[in-house]
Amino acid sequence: xxxxxxxxxxxxxxxxxxxxxxxxxxxxxxxxxxxxxxxxxxxxxxxxxxxxxxxxxxxxxxxxxxxxxxxxxxxxxxxxxxxxxxxxxxxxxxxxxxxxxxxxxxxxxxxxxxxxxxxxxxxxxxxxxxxxxxxxxxxxxxxxxxxxxxxxxxxxxxxxxxxxxxxxxxxxxxxxxxxxxxxxxxxxxxxxxxxxxxxxxxxxxxxxxxxxxxxxxxxxxxxxxxxxxxxxxxxxxxxxxxxxxxxxxxxxxxxxxxxxxxxxxxxxxxxxxxxxxxx
Numbered sequence: 001x002x003x004x005x006x007x008x009x010x011x012x013x014x015x016x017x018x019x020x021x022x023x024x025x026x027x028x029x030x031x032x033x034x035x036x037x038x039x040x041x042x043x044x045x046x047x048x049x050x051x052x053x054x055x056x057x058x059x060x061x062x063x064x065x066x067x068x069x070x071x072x073x074x075x076x077x078x079x080x081x082x083x084x085x086x087x088x089x090x091x092x093x094x095x096x097x098x099x100x101x102x103x104x105x106x107x108x109x110x111x112x113x114x115x116x117x118x119x120x121x122x123x124x125x126x127x128x129x130x131x132x133x134x135x136x137x138x139x140x141x142x143x144x145x146x147x148x149x150x151x152x153x154x155x156x157x158x159x160x161x162x163x164x165x166x167x168x169x170x171x172x173x174x175x176x177x178x179x180x181x182x183x184x185x186x187x188x189x190x191x192x193x194x195x196x197x198x199x200x201x202x203x204x205x206x207x208x209x210x211x212x213x214x215x216x217x218x219x220x221x222x223x224x225x226x227x228x229x230x231x232x233x234x235x236x237x238x239x240x241x242x243x244x245x246x247x248x249x250x251x252x253x254x255x256x257x258x259x260x261x262x263x264x265x266x267x268x269x270x271x272x273x274x275x276x277x278x279x
Contacts, residue, residue: 004143011150015157015186023175026165031175037106038117042124045090049128053083057135064139073202076136081213082271084129085258088221091121093251095221096228100237119179123186125217130194137197146197150189157185216262224254 020039024032056079063071094101098114098121137146161178168174195210228250231237237246259268 004147008147008150011154015154039120042120049087060135080129080132084125084217085220087128088125088217089224091124092221092224093228096225123183126187126191130190133194133198153189220258
């Protein structure tokens with residue numbers, strides 16, 4: 001088990017961390033510094049969501065230890081949705097305000113690099129949602145398949161990225177292309193691969209539910225980003241205090257709309273029961 005955990009970490013490096021090294025090699029410290037700066041927000045979101053998702057892990061492990069596998073399935077599917085929606089809300093709001101965030105954080109000369117920030121952020125909700133499925137296949141010690149496929153996908157991503165950079169001629173546009181391709185591989189390795197491994201373990205016939213959850217997460221991501229963008233069109237967010245107020249207001253509105261529009265009645269009740277138990 002330890003061996004395959006290490007192998008999977010190597011594959012993760014090829015997907016999530018390698019782009020900055022490549023940019024530094026083929027361009028300069030300036031470009032890699034910008035990419036590293038805009039990538040930090042994704043790390044902040046993952047740290048915050050990681051704390052929340054870790055609360056669901058023991059529930060899954062307890063049900064698994066009691067051989068309550070129907071409960072394991074329902075917990076994994078629903079909790080994956082909850083974690084993905086929370087990450088989508090945070091990532092969407094930051095994406096919608098990415099221009100003023102970059103302007104206030106690293107300066108107005110770097111605002112034009114906001115597409116890099118968007119590409120580093122929009123994959124976070126799907127990666128976070130997939131982490132819940134990882135609790136299940138780790139409990140089963142079913143790590144060989146996801147580990148090997150992670151290495152394969154990471155190696156392909158690394159190869160494609162290097163080839164793009166070789167033909168870039170120093171054009172920064174190729175960094176954008178590299179990030180687009182890398183983000184596709186990230187979603188493939190995270191949500192799609194983890195969903196496949198989860199489905200294979202339990203012969204999960206309701207694959208439609210996993211696809212619907214994917215669409216719900218995507219909807220909340222787009223909704224949050226759109227609300228933030230529209231807010232910025234009518235209300236100035238040129239100062240740090242204004243930005244903080246904007247993030248709080250849009251975040252609350254997006255949370256209420258997501259709760260009302262996305263979740264079914266029984267899901268709302270279960271989520272509220274979770275919140276009550278934490279309080």
